[in-house]
Structures are given as C-alpha cells and as structure tokens.
Amino acid sequence: MSKPKKPATIVAAAHPELDPAYGSVGPAIWPTDTFEWASPDDKPAFDYSRTVNPNRAMLVRTLAELEGAVGGVVTNSGQAAALLALLRLPTGARVVAPHDCYGGTYRLLEAIERQGKIRCSFVDLTNDEAFDAALQDQLALLWIETPSNPLMRITDIRRRASAGKGRGALTIADNTLASPLRQRPLDLGCDLVLHSTTKILNGHADLFGGALLASDPALVEELEWWSNAAGLNGSAFDSSQIVRGLRTLPLRLDRQEASAARIAEWLSQKPEVQAVYFPGLSSSKAAEIVALQQSGPGFMLSFELRGGKPSADRFVAALDLITLASSLGGFSTLICTPSTMTHRGMSPDAQREAGIAPDLLRMSVGLEDADDLIADLARGFSTLGS
Incomplete structure (x- = not known):
C-alpha cells in the first residue's frame, strides 16, 4: 500500500491521466451536456453531464482524498449540499442542529420543519446538559458545525458523533470554516462532511459551489442518486475553477x-x-x-x-x-x-x-x-x- 500523500501534494497534483485525449497538465473543461454512446446497450462512464461530468469527478476525487472519504457529490452551492443531506431523510425525521449555526443552514432547517417534513431541535452543542436532553427523543441526523459561524464555538466532534451513533443517527459536520487542511471530521466519527466550496477552498470569490462527502460507499451512492434526481450537481466550469483554487x-x-x-x-x-x-x-x-x-x-x-x-x-x-x-x-x-x-x-x-x-x-x-x-x-x- 502506498503512503498517503500530504494535502499540499494532493492539491498540487496535475492528474494529466484524467484527460484521455491529451493528458493536459492544466485540466481541460468539459462543458458539454451529453456524451456519445458506443451502442444503445453500452453505457459510457460519462453519458449526461447532469449525472456525471469529468470536471466534477476530478473535484470529488481531490476533495475525497483531502477528507479521507470514499467519494461524494459536488453541488452547485453550499446550500444545495445542505439540502442534499436532508433530501434523503424520511418524512418526520428528527434533526438536532447547533443553535448558532450558519444563518442559511438555520433558515433551511426551519423552513423544511414548517412544511412538516422534518422535526428540528436547535441546541447548544457545546453544553453537555442541553445536548444530552436533545438525545432523549428519536434522532435521524446530528448536524455539527465547528468552528461555528459566526461565534467560532468549538464542538467536540468525536464525543458528539459517538453519542449520535449510539442513538442510531448519522452525523454530518460542516467543515467550511476549518477546511480539510485543518480538520477531518470523518476521521473523528462523522458519516458526512459538508463544504461550501464557494469559500476558502475556491478562495477567489468568483463562483458558487458545495460538496457533500461520505465514508460509506452505500451512502455515497445514495447521495449521487438524490443529487442527480434533484438536479443539484455543480457545473463543469465551476468545478474546474474550484480545482484551480485548491492548488494554492x-x-x-x-x-x-x-x-x-x-x-x-x-x-x-x-x-x-x-x-x-x-x-x-x-x-x-x-x-x-x-x-x-x-x-x-x-x-x-x-x-x-x-x-x-x-x-x-x-x-x-x-x-x-x-x-x-x-x-x-x-x-x-x-x-x-x-x-x-x-x-x-x-x-x-x-x-x-x-x-x-x-x-x-x-x-x-x-x-x-x-x-x-x-x-x-x-x-x-x-x-x-x-
């Protein structure tokens, strides 16, 4: 088994092998909406860009390597990645989330709860007593954001993820502020890790993007299905530009x-x-x-x-x-x-x-x-x- 590469090497790797035509060191952009089939029965690796696209595949591969994930989905915004995490939940599923989370996350969770699709409890995840009380009821998804936005509160990921798992829940961590260069939630027991790639990963303040990565292949497959069905996947151009941003x-x-x-x-x-x-x-x-x-x-x-x-x-x-x-x-x-x-x-x-x-x-x-x-x-x- 080869030794794992360090983050700086991962993001600097050119991956010319991902350009089958020319092996370009600077990755090409494939803006096409569709790809040719050899025959009606032989589905190619890339068939339709809403479903799969080489630029998204390159970005997923890089982010998964950075986060220690097996794969994931690149979406058209961080909020789309958050929505994707919720789409797979059954009606009435209960979510516990930080009371001081990003305003867009709070708005999304609260709106979906008003529609009766989920039940959401906003809790101070840094408070043991409040957290333990929130776990007394049935739980489907534990949402962690650390450092929190905007108060930079720190949640003990390993402890909270372990407690959530003990209640049969999946745990998602929003890792946007720390980035995988400073924190790897999957290594600490989380099932999902979320990014607004609009932010530090891109770094150029010129596009929107998101990512949702997982450590379980079956969960990755489920996320891919939902993202394709709902049309949440990111564009080829934005994906290529986020790869560019990751280099530095x-x-x-x-x-x-x-x-x-x-x-x-x-x-x-x-x-x-x-x-x-x-x-x-x-x-x-x-x-x-x-x-x-x-x-x-x-x-x-x-x-x-x-x-x-x-x-x-x-x-x-x-x-x-x-x-x-x-x-x-x-x-x-x-x-x-x-x-x-x-x-x-x-x-x-x-x-x-x-x-x-x-x-x-x-x-x-x-x-x-x-x-x-x-x-x-x-x-x-x-x-x-x-």
Whole structure:
C-alpha cells in the first residue's frame, strides 16, 4: 500500500491521466451536456453531464482524498449540499442542529420543519446538559458545525458523533470554516462532511459551489442518486475553477491564519472590545478540544464591541481597506454584522438565544498584510471614543 500523500501534494497534483485525449497538465473543461454512446446497450462512464461530468469527478476525487472519504457529490452551492443531506431523510425525521449555526443552514432547517417534513431541535452543542436532553427523543441526523459561524464555538466532534451513533443517527459536520487542511471530521466519527466550496477552498470569490462527502460507499451512492434526481450537481466550469483554487489552498490558508492570529491577539487588548472569538486564543475555553481535532485555528474570527448596534455601524463605516460584505474565505478581508446580514433570517429571540449580539462583528481575514489590516481596524476604533 502506498503512503498517503500530504494535502499540499494532493492539491498540487496535475492528474494529466484524467484527460484521455491529451493528458493536459492544466485540466481541460468539459462543458458539454451529453456524451456519445458506443451502442444503445453500452453505457459510457460519462453519458449526461447532469449525472456525471469529468470536471466534477476530478473535484470529488481531490476533495475525497483531502477528507479521507470514499467519494461524494459536488453541488452547485453550499446550500444545495445542505439540502442534499436532508433530501434523503424520511418524512418526520428528527434533526438536532447547533443553535448558532450558519444563518442559511438555520433558515433551511426551519423552513423544511414548517412544511412538516422534518422535526428540528436547535441546541447548544457545546453544553453537555442541553445536548444530552436533545438525545432523549428519536434522532435521524446530528448536524455539527465547528468552528461555528459566526461565534467560532468549538464542538467536540468525536464525543458528539459517538453519542449520535449510539442513538442510531448519522452525523454530518460542516467543515467550511476549518477546511480539510485543518480538520477531518470523518476521521473523528462523522458519516458526512459538508463544504461550501464557494469559500476558502475556491478562495477567489468568483463562483458558487458545495460538496457533500461520505465514508460509506452505500451512502455515497445514495447521495449521487438524490443529487442527480434533484438536479443539484455543480457545473463543469465551476468545478474546474474550484480545482484551480485548491492548488494554492495550503499557501493561502497559512497566510490568512497567521494574520487572523495576530489580529485576534491585538483585538483582545482593546478596551472597546467586550469579547474576541477565535479558536487560536490561549484564553479560549475550548483550547484543549481545538488541539485534539484541529491542526490550526483557521482564518475566521469574531469580536463583540461595547455599545450595541450604533457602535458597530460607526465602526464598519470608518473602514477603508476591509470590505463590508457577507461572504468569507476569499483573497480579501471581509467584515459583517451577522445580526443584520448573514443571520438576519433568524428571529431576534433566536439570535439572542444563540448569543448573536447587534454589535458582534465577524471577520474573514484575507491575504492583505496584517499590519495594514490592523491599521484599518484602528480607524474603526477611532470612531468609538473612550
């Protein structure tokens, strides 16, 4: 058995063998909708691009290698991957999800529950008592998001996945913020791992994509069937561009993570800041868990100001370099107020329950020089007074 390749090697591998015509080092793009059959009875490996496409196959192969999966599906967005995970559930299936999960995930789960198709409990997965109580009822799917978006809360994946399995449930982990270079949920007991490939995996802020990967071949086959039936599969072009983005992922992530660590430490010294949420802070209550399941803290951080929404509004208005926008993981640094932007679909009560305050700011740290980013943040603080 050959020795497993390291992530940097996986993403840099050219795979010219996947171009049967020319062996191109830079993979070709196959935008065709259909492929020729040799005969009516001999189905080719690629027959119709909604079902299978060489560019998606290349991306799935690369992501599966990074995550330690046997395979999976590439979808047209991260939300499509989330929907795919739910489509396979029977009517009335119960889902337990984080109360502070990504706003799009919360909106999707809540909407499907309103239709009577699932039952969903939103729970603080970092609270043992709340989690144990949520497991008392029948459970089909345990949804983990760690670090959570936007509060960077850390869930002990191995413990929670083991408990979910004990109740007969499958466990899915949204690994978008950590990436497979920093965390591999399947190795920690999860059945499914989800990505919005729009974010750090692509890194160029120029497309949408998602992925859902599994460790069980039968589960992969089920996901492939549902994704094809529902028309959720990603395009050839977007898949090829995500492969392009993956080539530089290790370099980008190292740089963005180092800058995020510097900024988090700087923010933690500011009297105008009530709290900093970043997995790499030594003062983090979850530092021990982070050390066990992550090989680095990642590129995302959040911080809570003092003074409510007026302070947050003045702060972001003063920024010159950092862009006010709701995405993450790209080459440029973005900041947002989750309560009115990424999580505006959550009711005020749900936001309060999750700890999403009006003056909470979430930052996706990009590739700019950390000194320049800190200088820009100082402009924001200059508007707040003492």
